[in-house]
Amino acid sequence: MFERIAELAIRRSRLVLVVAVVAVALMGVLGAGAFGKLLGGGYDDPASPSSRAAKVIDEKFGGETNLVLLVRASEGRVDASAAQQSGRALAADLKKEKNLENVVSFWDTGSPDLRSKDGREAMVLAHVKGEGTERDENAKSVIDAYTGPYKDAFTVQAGGGAAVNSEMGTQSGEDLVLAEGIAVPLTLVLLLLVFGSMVAALLPLAIGIIAIMGTFAELFILGSVTDVSIFAINLTTALGLGLGIDYALLMVSRFREQLEAGASVDDAVRRTVSTAGRTVAFSAATVAAALAALMVFPQYFLRSFGYAGVGVVAIAAVSTLFVMPALFVVLGHRVNSGRLPWAKANRGRSDTRAPFWGRLAGTVMRRPALTALPVLAVLLLAASPLLGIAFGTPDERVLPEDSESRQVSSVLQEKFNGNDSAALHVVIDKAVSKAPLESYAVELSGLKGVVRVETSTGTYADGGSTATDPGNAALGRPDAQQINVVSTLSPKSDAAQNLVDDVRAVAPPAGSQSLVGGVDAVLVDSKDSVGSRLPLAVALVALTTFLLLFLFTGSVVQPLRALVLNMISLGATLGVMTWIFQDGNLSSLLGFTAQPMDVSMTVLMFCIAFGLSMDYEVFVTSRIKELHDLGEDNESAVTNGLGHTGRIVTAAACLLAVSFFAFGTAKLSFMQLFGLGSGLAILIDAVAVRGILVPAAMRLLGRSAWYAPGFLRKFHGRFGLSEGGPTPTAAPESAAEPPYVKNSTGV
Incomplete structure (x- = not known):
């Protein structure tokens, strides 16, 4: 397949580029309408009791106060x-x-x-x-x-909720503009430093733009038929720019390497597509598999990131595989045009060779325990705040302190007798006579923290009725009753969540069922909903990752090693984010208010970080496996493999991290969490895991690192993925170069 893609690019390069330009124009037209199709909110499970209560209130009582x-x-x-x-x-x-x-x-x-x-x-x-x-x-x-x-x-x-959501939507747009205004110029500067050539540096940006425009068009189409969150735009821009650059960086590096090795332009394109192109396709599959797990959650906020994530990965990969080779054919040796002064001195040397990473891997392989244990200790220490993690959902506290809706919330809690906007709404969806309704309301009014219970028959407090209040007739219908339970408890606090359970534990009038809604009930139900589906999502991510890595390596040990190391790095990332955003460290510097970790954003960050760590896992493992298959022993394959891939992985990680770190400038605290957490996870994985823990684990595993039972070896021999393609052009050996294998394939 990859050989056919290369031949298409060689024979029909200009046609491919014309089709690409037309496609991008069409995607731009469709994508421009995406913002009008996307929605705010989406944090609750539509099948939960709180959502069903809200639906009844909308249909029969004119809607909850928002x-x-x-x-x-x-x-x-x-x-x-x-x-x-x-x-x-x-x-x-x-x-x-x-x-x-x-x-x-x-x-x-x-x-x-x-x-x-x-x-x-x-x-x-x-x-x-x-x-x-x-x-x-x-x-x-x-x-x-x-x-x-x-x-x-x-x-x-x-x-109130409507004002908070309106401010969040406005602030999200402003944060996005600022983040992209920082990320794009900084990324271009970094690309110039990496490639040392103006033309080569612009190619990855072109793929990133195609990925973003294509995903905007996808979101427009999906937003026309289902609920899609407006915050999917933020993931699209960060991941589209980052992955587009990642994949293009891999392709450009290999193409330039082949040209410098003496290959013709056509042969360099064939070799690049057969090797780096194959790695891009496989890497995209692993990232997409991790992000697809978000679709198992009923909250459209999370599902939307799955839609956007899978779409942007697929479009980035397809455009890299088809558009990039066509550009190579048209540009040829001009891909190196616009060389910058510092790059001229290194002309003629392969861009993918990094002696530092090879030497580091060699040091780790010689002393695996001595080098890996301190790194493991630091990562485990970083993960320790997870022992006290708590979860919440977005509210006015994610906004800056000077936002109007947040100031109103503070006044309601401090100066009013109970917070009506945060009341629990109990709905009985059938007719209820006066006496049983009063008895039920009296029992509710006696619960800890409740200051009053409002019904159509009266207001109740401290286990009794308020004689002067005749009740609110608007809370009663011939076929339904609404009961408002008002408390003095801080919204979304542990005590407020416990009150939800207490209210639900009170038996409603005989022959009826009650549904409890309100902001605290939504939080309780959201945590239950995400928690109940999280094991399935994690299992799907782990299973698909294991299968894909087995098909790529032919080993059952390599996927297990990758899963264990990735979980360690993810634990460290989530621990650091808990230490910052929940415990409040660095809050004065970043300008946020400490609060429990956003349950949806934490799950999202896990899936993104896991997928991207698999991205770099494929980059590194593909070259190590290739050298191992060519007959090198385990230590040499790892050392030389990291020597070839270390510079690419580090550059790709830095470029992708910039796209996410730019969201650290956001004023919405959960977007800061998303950006800083994802960026940190990328850097931890690229440096600590790929640079130290992977070679240490490979040294300790030895030959067993490539183990698979006999029947699985036969299965892999028939269905597994392997590098292939035309024979590479050998580069002349240089006495100053470390002993890398020159006629290798892979990354």
């Missing part, structure tokens, strides 16, 4: 006569808004729970209509119209 307008009197109290008139006018204006439902204000109800303890602030609660992007746009239009000064009587600020 917008809170905090109204602060310019002078005096909000219940003064002048303020009363302005407050009723504000509530009346809001009720006329076509995008709002269930508008409830202090001035309509007179409820002291909607007035702050000092009487200076009051709340207006509402439900913003719509889903995803439509809801965010509706919320933004209301917020823009009503926040700020109102009739010289009030100052209005917006909070």
Whole structure:
């Protein structure tokens, strides 16, 4: 297959490039519409009790409160006569808004729970209509119209889930522009340092752009038929740029190596596609397999990253295999045009030879325990914060401290008697008579942390009823009842999550079933949902990785070795991120608020880091295996293999890490977690694992590193993947060069 791809590029290079240009133009047209198709949110399981409760409330009660307008009197109290008139006018204006439902204000109800303890602030609660992007746009239009000064009587600020999601969407776009503004120029500079040639440096950027444009088009199509998260855009740009550069770097390095070895342009293309092209295809399969595991989760936030990840990997690989060889044919030796001054002195020397990495591998092979144990100790120490890890879901705390919705949340918790916006919503989806409903509400009001329970029949507190409150008739329907359980507990705290379990443990009226919703219930259900499917996702990643590496190496030990080392490096990465983002270290430097680890982002980071570590595993193992198959002993194959691949892996890792580290400038803390964690995982894997732990493990395993039972050896002989292709052109030996094998294949 790879030979046919090479021949197509050689014979029809200009046709391939014309088709590529047309395809990119079409992808650009489609991809431009992706932003309008993608949604915010997506963190909850649609089949969970909290999601089902929200659905019933939407259908029968006009929707849960997701917008809170905090109204602060310019002078005096909000219940003064002048303020009363302005407050009723504000509530009346809001009720006329076509995008709002269930508008409830202090001035309509007179409820002291909607007035702050000092009487200076009051709340207006509402439900913003719509889903995803439509809801965010509706919320933004209301917020823009009503926040700020109102009739010289009030100052209005917006909070609640709809306001938070709207701010997060806006901030995500700003973070993306800043991150790409940093990553692209810095990447170009690094490519110039790596290649020393302007033309060669631009080729990997071209593949990255194709991968990003193609994935935007894919997201547009998927967003037209299913729910896709807006944050898939961030992964697309980081991974598209990084992997496109990774794969192109491999191809360009091999092509230049063949030219410098004396091969003709056509032969160099054939050799490059048959060797580096094969490695790109196999590497892409391993990365895609890891990211495909995200699709087992019901939350479309996670599934969206699976869609984007698999798409960007596939498009990057296909464009590398077809477009890059065609460019090589057209450019020929001009691929080295625009050489920079420092590169001219090294002209004629193979770009993939790195004596440092060969010497390092040799040192490790001679003293594996002495060199590997300190590295293992550091990685295990870095992983130790995982012993105290806790999980949460995104809320207003991921935003900067000066964001409006976050300030509103703080005021609601500090100055009001209970947080109505964070109440638990209990739904009974059938008719319930008054006496059983009252008995149920009384029992709920006696739970620890509950300050009141609101129903259609009255308000209950401390295990009894409040005689002066006749209840909220809007909470009752002929065929359903909604019960609001308001507490003083901090949202998403351990105590608030325990309250969800306590409420669910209370038996509802006889013959009925209850569904518990609200922000804390969503968190509990999200953790349960992700946790229940995580073993399946991990098993799929491990199994597909094992099978692919076995097909590539013919050994059952190599896949196991790779899995163990990758888990160690991932543990260290997640431990460091827990130490930073959960424990709050470096919070003042990075400008975030410490909170439990985002459960969805942690799973995403695991899959991305695992897939990319397999990427470099293939880069390194392919050359080691090739040299071993050519008859070199284990130590020589590892030493020479790392000597050939060390520079490429390090350069690729640095370039890919830059794409992720750029998101460390984000103001959304979970995007900082995503960027810094993924970048750190890449560097740990490329340096500590590939440079130290892999040669140490290979030395300790010895010949058993290539072991497979007889029946599996026969299976691999028939179905396994191996390097092949036309015979390479030998390069002249240089007395100054280390004893690398010159007629090798692979990376």
